[in-house]
Amino acid sequence: xxxxxxxxxxxxxxxxxxxxxxxxxxxxxxxxxxxxxxxxxxxxxxxxxxxxxxxxxxxxxxxxxxxxxxxxxxxxxxxxxxxxxxxxxxxxxxxxxxxxxxxxxxxxxxxxxxxxxxxxxxxxxxxxxxxxxxxxxxxxxxxxxxxxxxxxxxxxxxxxxxxxxxxxxxxxxxxxxxxxxxxxxxxxxxxxxxxxxxxxxxxxxxxxxxxxxxxxxxxxxxxxxxxxxxxxxxxxxxxxxxxxxxxxxxxxxxxxxxxxxxxxxxx
Amino acid sequence: xxxxxxxxxxxxxxxxxxxxxxxxxxxxxxxxxxxxxxxxxxxxxxxxxxxxxxxxxxxxxxxxxxxxxxxxxxxxxxxxxxxxxxxxxxxxxxxxxxxxxxxxxxxxxxxxxxxxxxxxxxxxxxxxxxxxxxxxxxxxxxxxxxxxxxxxxxxxxxxxxxxxxxxxxxxxxxxxxxxxxxxxxxxxxxxxxxxxxxxxxxxxxxxxxxxxxxxxxxxxxxxxxxxxxxxxxxxxxxxxxxxxxxxxxxxxxxxxxx
Numbered sequence: 278x279x280x281x282x283x284x285x286x287x288x289x290x291x292x293x294x295x296x297x298x299x300x301x302x303x304x305x306x307x308x309x310x311x312x313x314x315x316x317x318x319x320x321x322x323x324x325x326x327x328x329x330x331x332x333x334x335x336x337x338x339x340x341x342x343x344x345x346x347x348x349x350x351x352x353x354x355x356x357x358x359x360x361x362x363x364x365x366x367x368x369x370x371x372x373x374x375x376x377x378x379x380x381x382x383x384x385x386x387x388x389x390x391x392x393x394x395x396x397x398x399x400x401x402x403x404x405x406x407x408x409x410x411x412x413x414x415x416x417x418x419x420x421x422x423x424x425x426x427x428x429x430x431x432x433x434x435x436x437x438x439x440x441x442x443x444x445x446x447x448x449x450x451x452x453x454x455x456x457x458x459x460x461x462x463x464x465x466x467x468x469x470x471x472x473x474x475x476x477x478x479x480x481x482x483x484x485x486x487x488x489x490x491x492x493x494x495x496x497x498x499x500x501x502x503x504x505x506x507x508x509x510x511x512x513x514x515x516x517x518x519x520x521x522x523x524x525x526x527x528x529x530x531x532x533x534x535x536x537x538x539x540x541x542x543x544x
Numbered sequence: 545x546x547x548x549x550x551x552x553x554x555x556x557x558x559x560x561x562x563x564x565x566x567x568x569x570x571x572x573x574x575x576x577x578x579x580x581x582x583x584x585x586x587x588x589x590x591x592x593x594x595x596x597x598x599x600x601x602x603x604x605x606x607x608x609x610x611x612x613x614x615x616x617x618x619x620x621x622x623x624x625x626x627x628x629x630x631x632x633x634x635x636x637x638x639x640x641x642x643x644x645x646x647x648x649x650x651x652x653x654x655x656x657x658x659x660x661x662x663x664x665x666x667x668x669x670x671x672x673x674x675x676x677x678x679x680x681x682x683x684x685x686x687x688x689x690x691x692x693x694x695x696x697x698x699x700x701x702x703x704x705x706x707x708x709x710x711x712x713x714x715x716x717x718x719x720x721x722x723x724x725x726x727x728x729x730x731x732x733x734x735x736x737x738x739x740x741x742x743x744x745x746x747x748x749x750x751x752x753x754x755x756x757x758x759x760x761x762x763x764x765x766x767x768x769x770x771x772x773x774x775x776x777x778x779x780x781x782x783x784x785x786x787x788x789x790x791x792x793x794x795x796x797x798x799x800x801x802x
Contacts, residue, residue, distance in 0.1 A: 318739075
C-alpha cells in the first residue's frame with residue numbers, strides 16, 4: 278500500500294510542474310464552457326418546455342464538466358504506458374516486485390488528479406461569478422455535495438479502469454492509435470460528454486443508462502446539478518460501484534492472460 | 545507548384561505503407577465527427593429549429609464547416625506540428641534552404657488520414673444539398689464553393705497564427721484550440737445562435753462567420769443582396785494580419801539549439 282501511495286505522490290508532484298500549460302488549459306476550458314452554454318441557451322429560447330432538465334442544471338453540468346475535464350474524459354492517456362509496451366520497456370516493470378495493473382492504475386489516477394486540482398478552481402470561481410444565465414449554481418445542500426464528491430471519485434476509478442483495457446489491448450495490436458481514438462470517442466459520447474444523457478431520445482437513453490459509460494461523468498455531473506438526488510443518487514453510486522468492480526476484475530484477468538503470452542519487443 | 549505536387553505524392557506513398565493503420569485512422573476521424581453529428585441530430589430532433597434554422601439547413605452549415613476545416617487540417621498540418629519543429633531544431637534547416645518558409649512548412653506534412661472528416665462532410669452534403677430546399681442556381685453553387693474554399697483558407701490563417709505564437713512560447717498555445725477546434729465544433733450550428741456578442745466577435749475579430757453565417761443567409765434566400773454572397777471573399781482579408789503576425793514572430797526567432 279505504501280508503495281502505491283508514494284507512486285501516487287511522485288506522479289502528482291511531477292504533474293504539478295506544468296503550471297503554464299495548466300493556465301492555457303484553464304482559458305481553453307473556460308472558452309469552451311461559455312460557448313456550450315450559449316448553444317444550450319439558444320435551444321432554450323426555441324422551446325423551454327422541451328428541456329428535460331432545468332437550464333441552470335445544464336449550465337452547472339457544463340461548468341463542472343469543464344472544470345474536471347481531466348478526471349472525467351477517457352481521452353487522456355498516459356503516453357508513457359503505450360511507449361513502454363511498444364518499445365519493450367515493460368520488461369523492466371515486470372521484473373519489479375509489484376503488480377503492474379496497480380502501478381499503471383495509480384499512475385493514471387495521479388496524473389488526472391493533479392491536472393484536475395491545478396485546473397478546476399479558476400474555472401469554478403469564474404463560473405460562480407458570472408451573471409445569471411451563465412452562472413454556476415452551488416448544489417442544493419451539503420449532502421448533495423458529498424454525494425457528488427463520492428460519485429466523482431468513483432467516476433475517476435471507472436474511467437481509469439476503462440482505459441486500462443485500451444492499454445492492455447496494445448499488447449496485442451502494438452499500434453494503439455486506431456483503437457484509442459475509436460473507443461474513447463464512443464465512450465465519451467455515451468457518458469454524456471457532447472450531449473447530457475437526459476437529452477438522448479427515448480429508447481436510446483434507456484440503453485445508454487445501463488452501459489458502463491453511464492457510470493462515468495454522467496453520474497457526478499447530474500448529481501451536482503441536482504438532476505439526480507436522494508435515493509436515486511444513492512442508487513446511481515451503487516451502479517458506479519458495481520461497474521468499477523466488474524471493470525477492475527475484468528481488466529486484471531485480461532492483463533494476466535496478456536502477460537502470459539507477451540513477447541517483449543526489441544532490446 | 546510542381547515541387548509541392550511532388551511532395552504530396554511522396555507523403556501519400558509514405559502513408560500508404562501502413563495501410564491498416566491508415567484506414568483505422570480514417571475511420572477514427574470519421575467516428576470522431578460522427579458523434580458530433582449524432583449529438584446535433586438528437587438536439588434538432590427534440591427542438592426542431594434553432595435560431596430560425598431547420599435540421600437540413602443546420603446540416604448544410606455543418607458540412608461546410610467540416611469540409612473547410614478538414615481541407616485546412618489536411619494540408620496545413622505542418623503548421624499544427626510547428627511547435628515540434630521549433631523545439632527539435634528542425635526549423636533551422638528550413639531557414640537555410642532556398643525556398644519560401646511557408647512553402648516548406650506546408651510541404652513537411654500532408655495528413656491524408658484527416659480526409660476521414662472530408663468523406664463525412666461529403667456524405668452530409670449529398671443529403672443536405674437536395675434536402676435544404678435551396679434552388680441551386682449558378683450563383684448559389686458559386687456561393688457554396690466560396691464558403692468551403694474561403695473557409696479552408698481562413699482556418700489556414702488561424703493555423704498560421706498558432707504557429708506564429710510558437711516563436712514566442714516554444715510550445716503550442718492550447719488556447720488557440722478554442723478558435724480552431726472550437727470554430728469547427730461550434731460551427732456545426734450557424735454562429736448567430738450564440739448571441740450578438742459572439743457573432744460580432746466572429747465577424748470583426750476572427751472572421752469565421754464571414755464564410756458561414758452570412759453566405760448561408762444568401763443560400764437560404766433570407767438575404768438577397770450580392771454582398772452576403774461575397775462575404776467569404778471579404779474574410780480572406782484576415783490572412784493579411786495572420787501572415788504579418790507570422791513574420792513578426794519569425795523576426796524574433798531564436799533557435800532552441802537542439
